Amino acid sequence: MASVSIAHLGPSGTNAETAALNCATWLQQKTGQSALLHPYATxxxxxxxxxxxxxxxxVVPVENSxxxxxxxxxxxxxxxDQLRIQAALVLTISNTLLxxxxxLADIRVVYSHPQALAQCQHWLRQTLPAAQLVPANSTTEAxxxxxxxxxxxxxxxERAAQLYQVPILAQAISDYPDNCTRFWLLSLEPSPGGDHTSLAFIVHDSPGALVKPLQIFAQRDINLSRIESRPSKRSLGDYLFFVDLEAxxxxPAVQSALKELEAYTETLKIFGSYSxxxx
Incomplete structure (x- = not known):
């Protein structure tokens, strides 16, 4: 049986690679296929x-706690928008200073991925207040x-420290102990279905434009676990909305809701249902 190829943020030692390894194990248990990991710079x-x-x-990170x-x-x-979510995975993140x-008094510059720098910003401010913080494409590239x-x-x-044989100067430096990241596993194949659904839409520019789409789900007792706005990049003040459903x-209730939602949205993209x- 041919191996399946999985792209992830590299190089080796990133949290994304750890997530990809977990996905590879899950796929092998589910389908019997082994996986080949392919790191990418961004x-x-x-x-x-x-x-x-x-x-x-x-495999890509989508949300950090x-x-x-x-x-x-x-x-x-x-x-x-042709990509579809196949599964999600929640990974505990343990940030360390290498x-x-x-x-610590010798440190003048700290490199890392912007997400990691942000997850440790209070610790950095208190422990290394004079250090320059420099973003990198990944934690391993740093x-x-x-x-x-x-x-x-x-x-x-810690895995990166072992792989690249770099000493650990400080452990568990995240600002909060419950630091975890949700990853998505995506492909061009249709989603398999599951108890989570992710979608995004742009509403028509009119008063109460966002309230009506949300009421569609509330009226059917469909819980929204996340809603977030992002700039549409078309003009200032123009937004698109990402929504996660627990359904x-x-x-039938979800199909009915999505059909009604089309009437209140300018663009609707459904990224799939998954577990x-x-x-």
Missing amino acids: IAQTLQAVAQGETQLA IEGSVTVTLDTLWQL SRATQ LTHLVEDTTIAAIAS DTRQ VIPI
Whole structure:
């Protein structure tokens, strides 16, 4: 049986790779197929890889319990609307400070992915108030800046520290102990169905335009677990809305709601119904 290819944010050692490894294990248990992981430099490139057929699947972060939504994932998914969610996965995130310095007082610069920097912003402000914070494409890419400079540090995972043999200077530096990230597994195939559904829409520009779509779900007792606005990028003040439902599009009530929703939206995109993979 041929292997399935999975794109993820790389290089090796990122949280996205850990999520992809968990998805690979789940797929092997479910289908018997092994998986080959393919790292990409950015989240956008990861999604484009599966949209263009370079890989069969992609694993991307969509929401963090501390920092909120990963906007590049949402924006790119809206643009690449042929992608469908196959499953979700929630991964516990443990941020650590890696450096070749012997003490925190030596650190002058800290590199990491913007999400990781944001998840540790209070710790950084209190512990390294004078350090310059520099964003990188991924937590693992940040390690390339360390070399032998003992004034530089990077925020990454313990697994990355082991893979690249970089000392851990401080552990568990996230601002809140319950730090977890939700990932989506996507492909060009139809979604399999499940107890979660994700969609997005642009409403008509009129008074109460958002209230009416929300009432459609409330009237049918369909719970919304998340709603978030993003700029449509067409003009200032023009937004699109991402919504997660705790329901399956195969249910008659959901089908009825979506049909009615079309009348109140300018554009409606349904990314699929799916389940959460247990770890």
